[in-house]
Amino acid sequence: MGDAAVERVSPVDRERRAEIADLLEQLAVLAVRQLGRRDISMTAASALGRLAREGPARLTALAADEGVSQPAMTQLVQRLTKQGLMARVADPDDGRAVLVSITDAGRRLLAERRRDRVARLSDLLAALPPEDQTTLAAAVDSAAPALRRLVAAATDLGGRSAPPAG
Amino acid sequence: MGDAAVERVSPVDRERRAEIADLLEQLAVLAVRQLGRRDISMTAASALGRLAREGPARLTALAADEGVSQPAMTQLVQRLTKQGLMARVADPDDGRAVLVSITDAGRRLLAERRRDRVARLSDLLAALPPEDQTTLAAAVDSAAPALRRLVAAATDLGGRSAPPAG
DNA sequence: TATTGTTATACTCTATAACTATA
DNA sequence: TATAGTTATAGAGTATAACAATA
Structure with a gap:
């Protein structure tokens, strides 16, 4: 669903959305692992x-x-x-x-x-x-x-x- | 330490580094909460x-x-x-x-x-x-x-x- | 002796279900 | 009855310490 809803109107094409999603995941891991504290x-x-x-x-x-x-x-x-x-x-x-x-x-x-x-x-x-x-x-x-x-x-x-x- | 080591050579000034760090934390929370799964x-x-x-x-x-x-x-x-x-x-x-x-x-x-x-x-x-x-x-x-x-x-x-x- | 992995134990963080107290 | 919160219980995920097996 998240897809068809956007397909026609988004200025961000499908491939770029996938790229952003992947980057966000890796950045999240980075932020938690490298920038986070465990206190x-x-x-x-x-x-x-x-x-x-x-x-x-x-x-x-x-x-x-x-x-x-x-x-x-x-x-x-x-x-x-x-x-x-x-x-x-x-x-x-x-x-x-x-x-x-x-x-x-x-x-x-x-x-x-x-x-x-x-x-x-x-x-x-x-x-x-x-x-x-x-x-x-x-x-x-x-x-x-x-x-x-x-x-x-x-x-x-x-x-x-x-x-x-x- | 993470500071003095960079201060003189980085093209990214202190304020911008703080901005990036804050944004990264919020994006990490977003990625985990909104894009993540709990399986x-x-x-x-x-x-x-x-x-x-x-x-x-x-x-x-x-x-x-x-x-x-x-x-x-x-x-x-x-x-x-x-x-x-x-x-x-x-x-x-x-x-x-x-x-x-x-x-x-x-x-x-x-x-x-x-x-x-x-x-x-x-x-x-x-x-x-x-x-x-x-x-x-x-x-x-x-x-x-x-x-x-x-x-x-x-x-x-x-x-x-x-x-x-x- | 050093390395690879497991077992034992304990603590944090989370959920669902059942409960108490107030609205 | 419905809402705000707590207690009871259980499971995931983590750590440290002590251990077994192999190098």
């Missing part, structure tokens, strides 16, 4: 980032955004709260609900992870021929806004891999 | 891909390439063998060693995953304004070879996150 999980880092950007959220909303089940998010929040990276308060407007927020320690951890990521990417880039570095810089300059919209659109669509909420 | 793990898919591209390999070599411990790879190969996606034969030249290969079913699974990935990316691209699609296509055209060299260089460096071999 907290990808879901944990992503949830912390969301709380840092958008403020406190309900546990259910976090679970939906991160594409994991509610029990999984309950446990994630428990772990990160124990580590001092998140904090939980009861929702004053709804006795059933919990509001989760990021702590200062959580923000510091995110900043530290970002520094690591940039440093490791710098090492990878430095190993490339200068022409490649120039090419990549130019491509990023031209494509960054479109890439950000791609990421935003994907996030809005909601994690397709999200399990049913209950 | 097998990222490590399993990557190991299968390696066997498909480069032929049979020793278990130790696979573990090193995928950045996991030898026991983890033993168990991964056991699981995938039980699922019929990999096969194991004794190395005729070394009584200690095992040669792992991909089966036809494994190749079919990889092909299926790739089709899914392309279809899902097509849906994501279709949700973007046509100008963005054109921009991304042009950027990929110009940057794809450099990106492939980046991935290759990173792979050669060996998973930084690889645990000690034993």
